[in-house]
Amino acid sequence: MKEIKIVEEIRKLAGKPGKGIIAGIGDDCAVLKYAGNKYLLWAADMLIQGTHFDIKNAGYEKIGRKAIAVNISDIAAMGGIPKYVTVSLGLPPKRSLNTVRALYRGIDRICKEYGIEVIGGDVNRSLKLVIDVSIIGIVEKKRLLRRSGANKGDLILVTGPVRNGRKEHLDFVPRLKEARFLSGRFRITSMIDVSDGIAPDMGRICAESRTGCRVYADSIPLSKGLTLEDALYFGESFELLFTMPVVEANRLFRSMRSGRGDLKYFIIGEVTGENTGLRLIQKEGRSTALKMKAFRHF
Amino acid sequence: MKEIKIVEEIRKLAGKPGKGIIAGIGDDCAVLKYAGNKYLLWAADMLIQGTHFDIKNAGYEKIGRKAIAVNISDIAAMGGIPKYVTVSLGLPPKRSLNTVRALYRGIDRICKEYGIEVIGGDVNRSLKLVIDVSIIGIVEKKRLLRRSGANKGDLILVTGPVRNGRKEHLDFVPRLKEARFLSGRFRITSMIDVSDGIAPDMGRICAESRTGCRVYADSIPLSKGLTLEDALYFGESFELLFTMPVVEANRLFRSMRSGRGDLKYFIIGEVTGENTGLRLIQKEGRSTALKMKAFRHF
Numbered sequence: 001m002k003e004i005k006i007v008e009e010i011r012k013l014a015g016k017p018g019k020g021i022i023a024g025i026g027d028d029c030a031v032l033k034y035a036g037n038k039y040l041l042w043a044a045d046m047l048i049q050g051t052h053f054d055i056k057n058a059g060y061e062k063i064g065r066k067a068i069a070v071n072i073s074d075i076a077a078m079g080g081i082p083k084y085v086t087v088s089l090g091l092p093p094k095r096s097l098n099t100v101r102a103l104y105r106g107i108d109r110i111c112k113e114y115g116i117e118v119i120g121g122d123v124n125r126s127l128k129l130v131i132d133v134s135i136i137g138i139v140e141k142k143r144l145l146r147r148s149g150a151n152k153g154d155l156i157l158v159t160g161p162v163r164n165g166r167k168e169h170l171d172f173v174p175r176l177k178e179a180r181f182l183s184g185r186f187r188i189t190s191m192i193d194v195s196d197g198i199a200p201d202m203g204r205i206c207a208e209s210r211t212g213c214r215v216y217a218d219s220i221p222l223s224k225g226l227t228l229e230d231a232l233y234f235g236e237s238f239e240l241l242f243t244m245p246v247v248e249a250n251r252l253f254r255s256m257r258s259g260r261g262d263l264k265y266f267i268i269g270e271v272t273g274e275n276t277g278l279r280l281i282q283k284e285g286r287s288t289a290l291k292m293k294a295f296r297h298f
Numbered sequence: 299m300k301e302i303k304i305v306e307e308i309r310k311l312a313g314k315p316g317k318g319i320i321a322g323i324g325d326d327c328a329v330l331k332y333a334g335n336k337y338l339l340w341a342a343d344m345l346i347q348g349t350h351f352d353i354k355n356a357g358y359e360k361i362g363r364k365a366i367a368v369n370i371s372d373i374a375a376m377g378g379i380p381k382y383v384t385v386s387l388g389l390p391p392k393r394s395l396n397t398v399r400a401l402y403r404g405i406d407r408i409c410k411e412y413g414i415e416v417i418g419g420d421v422n423r424s425l426k427l428v429i430d431v432s433i434i435g436i437v438e439k440k441r442l443l444r445r446s447g448a449n450k451g452d453l454i455l456v457t458g459p460v461r462n463g464r465k466e467h468l469d470f471v472p473r474l475k476e477a478r479f480l481s482g483r484f485r486i487t488s489m490i491d492v493s494d495g496i497a498p499d500m501g502r503i504c505a506e507s508r509t510g511c512r513v514y515a516d517s518i519p520l521s522k523g524l525t526l527e528d529a530l531y532f533g534e535s536f537e538l539l540f541t542m543p544v545v546e547a548n549r550l551f552r553s554m555r556s557g558r559g560d561l562k563y564f565i566i567g568e569v570t571g572e573n574t575g576l577r578l579i580q581k582e583g584r585s586t587a588l589k590m591k592a593f594r595h596f
Binding site for chain 2: 089
């Protein structure tokens with residue numbers, strides 16, 4: 001069964017969010033009321049040995065780093081600033097103190113780099129290594145970005161060149177700086193981080209916004225060695241995928257020309273009405289369906 | 299390597315908590331500044347197939363229930379009220395939609411019962427079933443309970459009769475009502491929920507409070523079939539273990555006699571100076587060491 005179907009199922013079972021909850025299931029973070037002009041952002045992301053990483057290839061330090069990085073990416077995608085994490089470990093019985101130290105070294109370094117504090121956790125025995133990180137961040141109410149605000153006619157953009165998720169998934173730099181730049185200066189109508197591929201993640205924006213989309217195959221900026229197929233369906237690039245009105249995109253690109261931004265934003269398509277569906281436009285103009293499915297990782 | 303040693307190691311690596319953090323590693327929840335006269339409580343607890351439950355014996359609905367119950371118990375132990383949870387699942391590849399529904403039915407029922415909302419989550423493939431729940435609660439500043447406030451001369455109490463963790467670990471009722479009753483009316487100097495056994499959990503209170511303790515073996519109220527050994531070292535009873543000054547204990551027992559409380563609080567020992575260590579006093583007066591070790595679950 002697909003993750004998307006399971007999440008849909010859970011959402012049906014969970015019902016409508018209550019008061020105090022600005023956003024629940026269906027965004028990268030849950031959004032809760034908080035003090036002053038701010039909201040609290042809250043997310044959890046689990047990494048499992050064999051599903052998200054292979055210990056031999058990765059090494060514990062990089063795994064620790066990635067467990068935090070994917071959570072920072074969730075906060076970034078909502079326009080916010082990461083603040084605190086708790087780390088729950090499932091640790092195979094024979095692992096040594098050195099394993100824990102290496103894992104924690106990876107966790108500690110990236111946390112220091114982003115000004116995040118580790119404030120809790122839990123250690124358990126497990127056959128396979130499991131790291132589940134829960135993160136809390138804050139976001140100014142005005143800067144909150146969600147998946148649900150895309151409008152017909154908006155442009156679709158991605159940060160890039162899109163990284164190669166197969167090669168860089170352990171070392172990626174979460175696009176926090178870019179997300180804060182965008183959320184502070186421009187009217188962004190929706191945003192998500194690309195964990196499963198541009199196609200399914202764009203599909204999520206369209207589902208939440210009740211729109212369709214047209215993505216132009218040859219406009220997707222591929223990093224060296226990345227295939228279009230992987231950019232669309234493999235994911236693990238953790239690029240930001242977002243939408244904004246044309247007039248705002250013009251402001252963004254003007255700000256880049258004047259040197260205050262940089263050259264990492266690319267237009268890859270446009271938001272359409274819901275009944276267009278999700279379309280991929282090939283170079284020669286032929287249109288095919290963008291699928292919601294993602295490759296299984298590793 | 300023991301969990302306690304790993305947590306100590308992580309704590310050393312994490313360093314001192316920064317501003318905005320009232321309590322970090324070393325309590326049942328992390329405590330963050332929040333609005334008005336309240337703090338935010340935040341915990342995460344992971345259940346892993348084979349470590350915390352056996353699917354054949356438990357069934358998915360009870361596993362879902364337990365995953366939430368242990369987190370409610372963490373909030374209770376800090377004196378607070380549970381509000382929101384996120385649920386991260388690691389799901390074996392061949393599990394059906396019915397599995398997810400049964401798990402979620404267990405989650406949903408206990409959440410409704412305690413007024414908790416499920417507001418986020420994550421689904422992943424895993425060889426073994428993993429459920430990691432992260433919980434947020436609130437507590438009035440005055441009612442916050444920690445592990446670190448026990449003083450020499452305080453009495454040690456436990457809710458009970460202490461449940462049999464081997465038999466009841468899936469069905470236990472978190473002692474939220476009792477914790478709120480205690481935190482609202484009495485000066486409780488420290489509290490913890492018994493997940494690993496009265497001995498190691500009392501050891502945690504003593505370590506955080508820099509005290510020792512004397513626990514009287516024949517004063518521990520055992521439910522039917524529970525051995526003293528299991529009460530001390532098996533855990534999974536999720537009773538509340540707490541300390542309070544003698545004068546407050548008198549108030550508690552007077553309130554029970556006058557019918558406003560009930561008969562579920564038992565004095566089991568007293569807090570001593572740090573150099574006494576952790577002592578178990580047998581019926582005949584002989585004293586042995588309370589050990590910090592816990593049985594491995596299942």
